[in-house]
Amino acid sequence: MAEHNYVGQLGENLAREYLVKEGYKIIEQNYKTKYAEIDLVCEKTEDVSWWKKATSEKQTKLVFVEVRTKIGEQFGTPEDTLDKRKLWKVLQNAKFYSAFKGWQGPERIDAICIVLKPDFSVHRLTHHENIIS
Amino acid sequence: MLIKVPSVANLGLETIKVDIEINLANKGLPGFEIVGLADKAVAESKERVRTAIISSEVDFPQKKITVNMAPADVPKEGSTYDLPIAVGILSSVLNFSIPEKSLFLGELSFDGSLRHTKGAFLMALFAKEFGFKNLFVPKDSANEAAAIKGIKVFPVESLTQIYQHLLGQKDIFPVVYKQVKENILDKAEFDMKEILGQEQAKRAMEIAAAGGHNLIMIGSPGSGKTMLARALPGILPPLNEDESLEVTKIFSASGDIPPGGSLVTRRQFRSPHHTASLVGLVGGGSKPHPGEISLAHRGVLFLDEFNEFPRSIMEAMRQPLEDGCLSISRAKQRVIYPADFMLIASANPCPCGYAMHPKKTCSCGPNQIAKYQKRISGPILDRIDLHIAVMPVDTEEFKGNQQNSEFLEASSKIKQRVILAREKQRVRFADEIIHSNSQMKNNQIKTYCKLTSDVEEILRQASLKFNLSARSYMKMIKVARTIADLDNSEEIAVNHMAEALQYKPRNTETA
Numbered sequence: 001m002a003e004h005n006y007v008g009q010l011g012e013n014l015a016r017e018y019l020v021k022e023g024y025k026i027i028e029q030n031y032k033t034k035y036a037e038i039d040l041v042c043e044k045t046e047d048v049s050w051w052k053k054a055t056s057e058k059q060t061k062l063v064f065v066e067v068r069t070k071i072g073e074q075f076g077t078p079e080d081t082l083d084k085r086k087l088w089k090v091l092q093n094a095k096f097y098s099a100f101k102g103w104q105g106p107e108r109i110d111a112i113c114i115v116l117k118p119d120f121s122v123h124r125l126t127h128h129e130n131i132i133s
Numbered sequence: 134m135l136i137k138v139p140s141v142a143n144l145g146l147e148t149i150k151v152d153i154e155i156n157l158a159n160k161g162l163p164g165f166e167i168v169g170l171a172d173k174a175v176a177e178s179k180e181r182v183r184t185a186i187i188s189s190e191v192d193f194p195q196k197k198i199t200v201n202m203a204p205a206d207v208p209k210e211g212s213t214y215d216l217p218i219a220v221g222i223l224s225s226v227l228n229f230s231i232p233e234k235s236l237f238l239g240e241l242s243f244d245g246s247l248r249h250t251k252g253a254f255l256m257a258l259f260a261k262e263f264g265f266k267n268l269f270v271p272k273d274s275a276n277e278a279a280a281i282k283g284i285k286v287f288p289v290e291s292l293t294q295i296y297q298h299l300l301g302q303k304d305i306f307p308v309v310y311k312q313v314k315e316n317i318l319d320k321a322e323f324d325m326k327e328i329l330g331q332e333q334a335k336r337a338m339e340i341a342a343a344g345g346h347n348l349i350m351i352g353s354p355g356s357g358k359t360m361l362a363r364a365l366p367g368i369l370p371p372l373n374e375d376e377s378l379e380v381t382k383i384f385s386a387s388g389d390i391p392p393g394g395s396l397v398t399r400r401q402f403r404s405p406h407h408t409a410s411l412v413g414l415v416g417g418g419s420k421p422h423p424g425e426i427s428l429a430h431r432g433v434l435f436l437d438e439f440n441e442f443p444r445s446i447m448e449a450m451r452q453p454l455e456d457g458c459l460s461i462s463r464a465k466q467r468v469i470y471p472a473d474f475m476l477i478a479s480a481n482p483c484p485c486g487y488a489m490h491p492k493k494t495c496s497c498g499p500n501q502i503a504k505y506q507k508r509i510s511g512p513i514l515d516r517i518d519l520h521i522a523v524m525p526v527d528t529e530e531f532k533g534n535q536q537n538s539e540f541l542e543a544s545s546k547i548k549q550r551v552i553l554a555r556e557k558q559r560v561r562f563a564d565e566i567i568h569s570n571s572q573m574k575n576n577q578i579k580t581y582c583k584l585t586s587d588v589e590e591i592l593r594q595a596s597l598k599f600n601l602s603a604r605s606y607m608k609m610i611k612v613a614r615t616i617a618d619l620d621n622s623e624e625i626a627v628n629h630m631a632e633a634l635q636y637k638p639r640n641t642e643t644a
Contacts, residue, residue, distance in 0.1 A: 128161065131162040
């Protein structure tokens with residue numbers, strides 16, 4: 001496996017571990033069809049809040065996660081690689097997925113940006129919620 | 134997290150408060166957006182702010198930053214919002230609060246230092262009027278802002294300095310106002326004593342300077358018209374306090390105050406070339422800028438080769454000559470700039486220039502001369518108080534006078550008389566909004582220029598003989614008033630009026 005593919009794979013696994021720890025239920029990893037490619041698809045059940053006040057109601061959200069991994073930041077941050085074109089692609093893939101699976105509920109698109117040290121240990125892992133709003 | 138940093142926007146000479154609202158959202162992809170009708174220079178400030186903050190060794194927050202400039206319907210322009218935006222972002226990173234009753238203004242440099250920014254003086258005036266206590270402006274612009282008493286002006290050199298001040302680590306001390314000496318610029322190109330002959334023209338210059346009257350000189354090439362005009366700044370009185378504030382306001386709005394500059398105390402002498410555009414001369418543009426006539430406010434606008442100016446420019450000056458201000462209306466905004474200037478014009482009598490010459494023969498046909506003189510419209514000439522013919526100096530006489538030039542009156546001596554005359558006017562118009570005799574309106578002429586029956590009789594006869602217009606009639610009284618002031622006389626005497634009548638608008642009888 002070429003190094004950048006390995007780094008990507010490593011980043012996705014790190015992101016998966018992080019999401020599981022945060023209480024997300026992973027549905028798909030590396031979902032890939034002829035039409036769409038999504039790094040992680042997961043579900044999160046959380047309390048519905050209304051005007052910042054928590055209610056007893058529960059709601060399940062479908063969360064699409066785009067994982068960006070880089071070794072070192074000196075050539076640009078992983079956030080920089082999420083340009084308009086990529087965001088548009090991610091949005092289209094998410095739309096395709098929910099249409100294909102017949103999902104009717106709320107959904108959200110997140111990004112997880114990981115910066116690794118040269119020895120592949122984690123320098124930082126940032127979770128950006130709701131990157132397309 | 135929502136932060137509010139107050140700043141100002143200048144629309145012409147008007148200043149309004151602008152709140153820079155900065156929101157740092159935890160959700161969403163990190164980014165930097167500016168909204169609120171910002172122009173290109175404001176939108177580009179995000180790159181300056183980002184780089185300046187990183188250069189100041191502070192981590193730029195990885196958050197979705199949205200900046201709003203309220204009120205959102207007023208167009209914001211220029212680079213003056215760099216500092217308030219940067220301070221807002223720094224306050225969230227370093228956890229300090231924005232001090233109360235403070236205004237921020239300044240352009241950032243990539244290394245985190247601040248550059249001289251226009252409009253600091255206007256902001257200080259605004260702060261004084263609306264009860265703001267502290268101003269944070271670039272160090273180079275601090276002195277002009279400090280000219281307004283009663284507010285603290287903090288000279289900021291760099292972003293590091295301002296956050297250390299706001300965190301309470303290392304204070305910036307408010308600047309103390311220091312008047313910059315303008316003595317080098319104060320000197321005129323020529324002294325009046327260098328000009329040989331031309332005594333009548335020099336006297337007319339003195340009257341013009343004393344009363345703020347407009348003046349036109351007509352004469353052959355080489356007779357010294359330009360030299361006379363260039364010597365004029367040497368006899369102009371300094372600006373008084375109110376006038377100085379007015380002029381500084383215009384200069385602040387146009388960005389003509391140099392770094393570290395102070396109040397403008399010198400009367401301006403502007404001499405635009407006749408190829409100047411209409412907008413350059415009277416002001417305008419889609420965001421109206423002051424033109425030469427506004428920059429010459431309370432000073433002198435010298436138009437050399439008056440006939441060569443396009444008709445449109447001459448006609449555009451009619452209204453400011455009368456009202457002392459100019460309203461510039463554009464689709465997006467309307468701005469009123471003061472333009473109360475002394476017009477000094479010089480012109481040749483005909484295309485070859487020798488129509489009035491006592492010895493040389495003019496090579497122009499009567500048609501040519503008529504066409505040439507028609508270029509200056511009647512209404513403009515009618516608005517000019519003093520008309521003088523500048524005759525060429527006899528070179529024979531010149532030779533004999535060469536040694537005598539030290540016996541001629543120096544500019545400094547004439548200036549003293551002018552200052553005295555202006556002082557009389559200041560006392561006279563203490564209750565009025567005007568400053569000089571030339572600005573008197575008809576009812577003020579009635580109050581301040583009581584004519585004795587002798588004087589009135591002379592004026593009546595002259596106006597019958599020379600067909601003076603009603604406006605010229607009034608102008609003669611104003612000029613006579615100034616001559617009386619120069620003579621330190623309370624009443625307008627017969628000789629004052631007789632002298633004034635010499636400067637009446639002349640027909641081209643000499644041609």
